[in-house]
Amino acid sequence: MTHVNPHTSWTETAYDWFQRSKRKRAQDEIPKDPSSAAWSFFRSGSGISFMDAAFRRHTTDTLPVIHLMGDVAKTWTLLSLAARFVVQTRPSQFTFTTTSADILPQVLWLDSHQEVIASQLAHVVRSTLLRHMNTAMADVNDERQLAHDLQDCCERIHVARVATDDWVPLLECWRHQLAVSASDYPTLILWDGFLEHDDDVARTEIVRQLSRLLEQCSVVLVTASSSQRNFEWDRFITQRVRLQRNAVTGGHEYLATVQALQIPFSISASGILS
Structure with missing residues (x-):
């Protein structure tokens, strides 16, 4: 023919x-600029195999809301997601950019466990950046570019903690800021320890605020929790990922289940390896 x-x-x-x-x-x-790189990231381009499987299985018109379950690897998964997102959307890798420097793709992290420390986050970002640059840092210019990119990436990850677990004012503030920014790419929101330490009244208000945020703003939300299911929140979840230790010896230490698909993976000081 x-x-x-x-x-x-x-x-x-x-x-x-x-x-x-x-x-x-x-x-x-x-991707040709940070904006298209952000969209590509959520079209199974994160490089974390089980998260990409969850992104691929998202078939609705809304942006994905993914919930991580289990007793292991949840914080490491969020760390790796945050690092890979800012590294893959850094402007220095593009010959031109249509995204304003002050509104590059952002990561908003709500840390209920208060376990993430700045040095740990910076180490994961730096390791991810080195892998992505694929360079041996041969000269001074490479070192300067690495330092510049590392600063740019770390400045776009915002970790929030509240003393009284009163997240509602923070969510309202973020919703207003994201709504008025009218960006053409999604913001990545990560919540470690989601609804684990809040009472029923607080959970109801948090769910109400999050539902408004999802409706009014362009965000991809990834929550992580070891607690029981919250049936009020379940209707917003588009995909669940269960993380557990791998019972099979001689391979990867951990196992992620996305629907019926099981994906082995490991963890290093640099983040998720899969």
Whole structure:
């Protein structure tokens, strides 16, 4: 089967057309600026295999809301997500950018456990950045670029803690800021220890505020919790990921379950390895 273009008398086989179309689609999907890189990240481009599986299984028109369950690896998963998101959206890797420097893609982290420390976060970001740059830091310019990118990435991860577990004013503030910014890319919101230490009244108000945020703003929300299911929140979850230790010896230490799919992975000081 051939296709004939009457204007140029150019012929093309069906196989050649398929290969050309496939190359064009691949080229179109390559991020060209921080905004398109942010969207690509949530189209199974995070590099964390089980999170990408969860992103791929999201089929609704809304942005994904993913809940991490289990007693292991939840904080490490959030650390790795935060690091990979800011590294993959850093402006220095693009020849041009359409995103203003002061409104680059952001990560908002709510830390109910108060376990994440700045040095740990910076180490994961730096390790992720080095892997992504794929360089041996051969000269002074490379070192300067690394330092500049590391600062840029770390400044776009905002960790929030509240003394009384009263998250409502913070959520209201974030919702207002995100709504007025009207960015053309999603913000990544991570919540470690989601609804674990809040009473019933507080949980109801938190869910109400989050539902407004999801409705009014362009956000991807990933929550992590070891507590019982919250049925009021369940209707917002688009995908669940269960994390557990891997019973099979001789392989990866941990196992993630996304629907019926089981994906092994490991953890190092640099984050999730999968």
